[in-house]
Amino acid sequence: MTITNYPDKIMLIQNSFSTILLDAIQFYPQESKKHKAESHGLLFGNIQKGVFECDYVFPVGNVASRKADEITSNPKVDEAIQNAKHLLFTSKCCGTYHSHPNTLSFKGWAGPSNADVLYSKGLKLPYMIIIAISRNALFEKKLTIECLCGERKEYLYEKKAGGHDAPRETIIEGEAAYIIGKFKKYTFEMRAYKYEDNCLKDINLTSSEAKMLIELIKNDLAIKNLTPEMTYGLRKIEYDFRVLSMPENRNIDRVMQNLQYHINRMKTTNDN
Numbered sequence: 001m002t003i004t005n006y007p008d009k010i011m012l013i014q015n016s017f018s019t020i021l022l023d024a025i026q027f028y029p030q031e032s033k034k035h036k037a038e039s040h041g042l043l044f045g046n047i048q049k050g051v052f053e054c055d056y057v058f059p060v061g062n063v064a065s066r067k068a069d070e071i072t073s074n075p076k077v078d079e080a081i082q083n084a085k086h087l088l089f090t091s092k093c094c095g096t097y098h099s100h101p102n103t104l105s106f107k108g109w110a111g112p113s114n115a116d117v118l119y120s121k122g123l124k125l126p127y128m129i130i131i132a133i134s135r136n137a138l139f140e141k142k143l144t145i146e147c148l149c150g151e152r153k154e155y156l157y158e159k160k161a162g163g164h165d166a167p168r169e170t171i172i173e174g175e176a177a178y179i180i181g182k183f184k185k186y187t188f189e190m191r192a193y194k195y196e197d198n199c200l201k202d203i204n205l206t207s208s209e210a211k212m213l214i215e216l217i218k219n220d221l222a223i224k225n226l227t228p229e230m231t232y233g234l235r236k237i238e239y240d241f242r243v244l245s246m247p248e249n250r251n252i253d254r255v256m257q258n259l260q261y262h263i264n265r266m267k268t269t270n271d272n
């Protein structure tokens with residue numbers, strides 16, 4: 001399959017959204033000077049009706065600092081991809097993710113660096129997810145997640161610039177969906193890119209898991225208070241959000257009813 005056949009939409013399903021966020025927090029540097037410590041991992045999944053459903057992510061570990069001249073290959077990553085081919089059949093490795101830890105959030109902080117564009121070229125996998133993250137709140141905040149939409153860009157490797165510099169950016173047609181949020185003392189922004197025609201391009205990033213979390217927040221259901229009996233309901237809600245984002249879905253009313261049924265059940269169990 002050529003890269004152009006891969007859809008311009010990634011959906012993080014099951015626990016893949018929370019794993020990317022937890023991994024970024026895990027590797028967030030504890031000392032403010034070491035801001036180059038990034039999380040790094042692989043995205044596994046399958047194409048389902050025009051959407052790349054990422055059902056599994058595999059954290060590879062900390063990438064201390066990638067220099068422009070040593071990013072074309074990473075033996076540890078190559079080995080993990082090769083090994084997975086012999087163990088995982090239902091999900092295929094189609095991309096990578098990594099974090100951009102920063103002391104401050106700013107516009108474009110989840111955008112690919114010049115080195116990221118070169119890395120994608122070397123890896124020959126269609127997708128890349130970047131999670132920009134900062135820990136700048138004085139007090140722990142309530143979990144908030146938002147799914148937003150904004151302009152699309154393409155990013156071309158700039159030979160004259162350094163690895164940590166910005167690549168050459170051009171605004172392209174259409175809009176791309178992305179996810180932002182706050183968790184404890186952290187603020188994050190997650191974006192997805194596809195490598196095509198020598199550039200990385202913004203594509204749509206959505207998550208049925210993130211939407212399930214948003215629904216729980218909306219209904220005042222705190223995750224740590226949920227009981228094991230609610231697991232089935234949570235899985236159904238996450239699945240309902242997958243169905244709702246399918247383009248040719250004809251059962252919206254029925255899915256919405258099912259979703260509401262499980263939310264109501266959790267609310268009544270929670271009140272008792």
Ligand SMILES: [Zn+2]
Binds near residue numbers: 098099
């Ligand atoms: Zn990067």
